[in-house]
Amino acid sequence: MTIRYTFGGDEFIFVEISEDMSLDAFFRGTAITRELTRRNIPGVSEICPANASYQVRYDPDVIAPDTLLALLKDIEAQVGEADLDIATRIIEVPVLYNDPWTHETLMRFRERHQDPDSTDLEYAARINGMPDVDAFIAAHSGSPWFVSMVGFVAGLPFMFQMVERERQLQVPKYLRPRTDTPKLTIGHGGCFGCIYSVRGAGGYQMFGVTPAPIFDPTQRLDYLRDFMVFFQPGDIVKFKPIDRDAYDEAVAAVDAGTFSLRVRPVTFSLADFRRDPDAYNRSLVEVLDAN
Template identity: 85%
Template sequence: MTIRYTFGGDEFIFVEISEDMSLEAFFKGTAITRELQRRKVDGVTEICPSNASYQVRYDPDVIEPDTLLALLRQIEVEVADATELDIATRIVEVPVLYNDPWTHETLMRFRERHQDPASTDLEYAARINGKKDIEDFIAAHSDSPWFVSMVGFVAGLPFMFQMVERARQLQVPKYLRPRTDTPRLTVGHGGCFGCIYSVRGAGGYQMFGVTPAPIFDPAQRLDYLRDFMVFFRPGDIVKFKPIDRDTYDKAVAAVDAGTFSLRVRDVNFSLGAFMRDPEAYNRSLIEVLNAD
């Protein structure tokens, strides 16, 4: 894994850990940025980790660019074995109404921007991933956990990386041209990343369903949003749960009443243990989620 460093103007260093997203690249960036944050370096004003990269903003009147670059290279060497990094995080169960009427109506309005105008997003995703039908694809999408590698683009939107061997990861290209509309709380997918659209707006990811669970709320009405208006954090683990329309409607009513909550469990995630046996490790995570 060769790391590439690039200066951005007079105040930024952009660090690309890998051209491909992987949990190893994410953990490498996490280890470096956590150590940089721990050192409280004078002149470093912002540290922004991403999927397989990170960016540092600095004050050139306080720290020389080459000095900061040398420090980042030094930290890179010191955290070379990021596979042994453990993080304290959360696993969250997110209910999803797959193949819902709202994303279906939206995707039908934008078929001319899609690779396959004759099919729906779910039908297309199932076909190009070698699944026998939509139900088979939904099972592949919801059976294994997803790792939140970044939150951004719009407030509260999580980018999620499927926690399975690379050969089993679902891959779906984005629309040929972005839509001008996407329903709020759409569960989408583009490339190797899943996401949840925290607000209504433009977007180019394939649309698979909707969740009733708000993940961004400035009013912070629900219990899991009381600490912060943005729910997800990098390092969170998501387990999607398929639900039917009746369950979805009841959840929406609970959201309106302010009584809806998510199933959330604290967990320690070990990249090394996951890499040694992903399926067994995922089962252990799901057992933690389902424990009373």
């Protein structure tokens, strides 16, 4: 894995960990950016991690570009291949799969889809070798997901599925983007999952909706009181399938300002995950079930 460094104007360094987006590239970038944050370097004002890259904003009057570049390469050499322990949190996100709103939307845009005669879930199940939609939903919700970056629109998390590369669900984006996507849609494009934080255009396949707001400038709900954007890179998400009654009940709680997400602190160990991903994922989920 060869890291490429590029200067952006006189205030930015863009660092590409790998051209191939993968959990390994994400973990390596996370280790580097967390160590850079820990060092609190004068002149470094912003550190923005992404799926397989990161960008650093700096003040060239405080730290010279070549000095910062040498520092980043030094951190790469020291921690880039090291085992990674992350103090983070696991979040249970309820999902109404195969909901009526994404279904109505996807039917309006079938001419932009690879398979106009099936739904997004049916298509995703078929190309991943699943016998039916229920099996695909079980695979989608059966393992946790790592939030690798937040962006595109305010509060939208991009997520890697925490399984071996050959087991990751793969579904291409629409042939042409839609002009509409319901708010809080659970989407998927390539190997990435996401949650559309607001209504708008989009090209990811649509699998369901969550009742849980993840971006709210008014910060009405308890888990959004600290910041209007809920997700952070490094968060771990566990999707929980729910039925329509549970969804409606959750929406009513959101409207009343009483809805809350199940969020628990965890320490993620890359070494333990690599040793046995399935067993380690079960131990993470048990943290939610034990409280």
